[in-house]
Amino acid sequence: MNLTAQLKLEPTARQALALRATLVASNAACDYISGVAWESKSFRRFDLHRRCYREARKRFGLSAQAAVRCISKVADSYKLDRKAKRSFRPMGSAAYDQRILSYNLEASTVSIRALEGRLRISFVCGEHQRKMLVSRKGETDLAFVRGKWYALASCSMPNPKTTEPCGFLGVDLGVAQIAADSDGKLYSGSGIKSVRHRQRRLRAKLQSKQSRSAKRRLQKLSGKERRFAKHVNHVISKQIVAAAERTGRGIAVEELTGIRDRIRATRRQRGVLHSWAFAQLRAFLEYKAKLAGVRLIAVDPRNSSRECSVCGHAEKRNRPNQSTFRCAACGFAAHADTNAACVIAGRAAVSGPNVASCAAV
Numbered sequence: 001m002n003l004t005a006q007l008k009l010e011p012t013a014r015q016a017l018a019l020r021a022t023l024v025a026s027n028a029a030c031d032y033i034s035g036v037a038w039e040s041k042s043f044r045r046f047d048l049h050r051r052c053y054r055e056a057r058k059r060f061g062l063s064a065q066a067a068v069r070c071i072s073k074v075a076d077s078y079k080l081d082r083k084a085k086r087s088f089r090p091m092g093s094a095a096y097d098q099r100i101l102s103y104n105l106e107a108s109t110v111s112i113r114a115l116e117g118r119l120r121i122s123f124v125c126g127e128h129q130r131k132m133l134v135s136r137k138g139e140t141d142l143a144f145v146r147g148k149w150y151a152l153a154s155c156s157m158p159n160p161k162t163t164e165p166c167g168f169l170g171v172d173l174g175v176a177q178i179a180a181d182s183d184g185k186l187y188s189g190s191g192i193k194s195v196r197h198r199q200r201r202l203r204a205k206l207q208s209k210q211s212r213s214a215k216r217r218l219q220k221l222s223g224k225e226r227r228f229a230k231h232v233n234h235v236i237s238k239q240i241v242a243a244a245e246r247t248g249r250g251i252a253v254e255e256l257t258g259i260r261d262r263i264r265a266t267r268r269q270r271g272v273l274h275s276w277a278f279a280q281l282r283a284f285l286e287y288k289a290k291l292a293g294v295r296l297i298a299v300d301p302r303n304s305s306r307e308c309s310v311c312g313h314a315e316k317r318n319r320p321n322q323s324t325f326r327c328a329a330c331g332f333a334a335h336a337d338t339n340a341a342c343v344i345a346g347r348a349a350v351s352g353p354n355v356a357s358c359a360a361v
């Protein structure tokens with residue numbers, strides 16, 4: 001599986017200036033090449049190389065390899081369509097291959113070919129990222145994000161062997177709760193909500209002022225919210241995968257269509273968590289499970305919120321309100337999300353592989 005290792009670079013002030021100049025030159029070169037492509041209506045890599053290579057090197061002081069990268073980047077950008085001229089932000093990230101960017105893991109440095117020559121820059125990262133770096137392959141993106149420099153290295157991790165699960169931990173991705181598992185644990189979204197609430201009020205205030213600085217602050221705010229929700233999703237998915245791993249179980253979730261339908265159904269609460277946050281949590285669960293060798297299966301979502309996890313009776317009356325489940329047939333009562341998670345776990349056990357031979361967990 002392919003993952004990205006994120007390393008924070010710690011350039012000296014002088015190195016930071018050199019990095020900036022390099023990124024700006026590379027993006028200016030991309031803009032120039034894009035202009036030539038657009039004017040001459042030649043978008044293929046080969047044609048662009050013939051038309052732009054020399055001039056791009058001369059005009060922007062690029063190394064041979066950097067010029068080749070810029071030409072590829074522009075050619076790729078026109079692959080989707082050729083309806084609009086592409087332009088490149090001055091500080092947009094740039095891809096480097098091994099010839100112009102290499103790592104020294106012992107010294108924790110990265111060597112980058114900048115305009116003015118090689119730069120040897122220290123980086124910091126966690127143990128996990130360091131392990132990933134061993135299996136890096138090919139490209140690294142140099143990125144400048146919110147005033148800091150990062151190297152984003154693509155790494156090809158060996159797929160861990162998935163262990164045969166003994167039963168499944170059912171997970172219900174909800175609205176009132178971010179997630180609930182079939183062990184009865186609720187992963188609350190209250191943290192996100194309170195931040196959102198506070199920020200929504202601030203946003204309303206900013207929106208009434210249409211000045212440029214207010215607009216900028218608005219943009220920044222949504223980024224902050226996104227990053228916070230992402231953090232929460234990382235934490236929750238990690239906890240769920242750890243719980244399954246610890247007990248030798250697989251993870252059962254609903255098929256994605258179920259989640260989309262659910263979001264549609266609760267329009268009233270849509271402002272609480274956007275659909276991308278669900279999709280993100282789901283994607284995090286998937287890759288973290290894969291990384292840990294935990295099997296994840298998706299089950300049919302139909303009626304999972306109305307069905308009784310004990311007797312299987314399903315009807316609307318079983319859900320007197322958003323958070324309560326009370327079976328009209330057998331009287332079983334639980335938090336609605338917990339019951340749904342148990343139904344999902346039960347469906348996985350029926351359709352899952354080799355579960356019959358395991359002892360019940």
Ligand SMILES: [Zn+2]
Pocket residue numbers: 308309310311312313327328329330331332
């Ligand atoms: Zn029942």
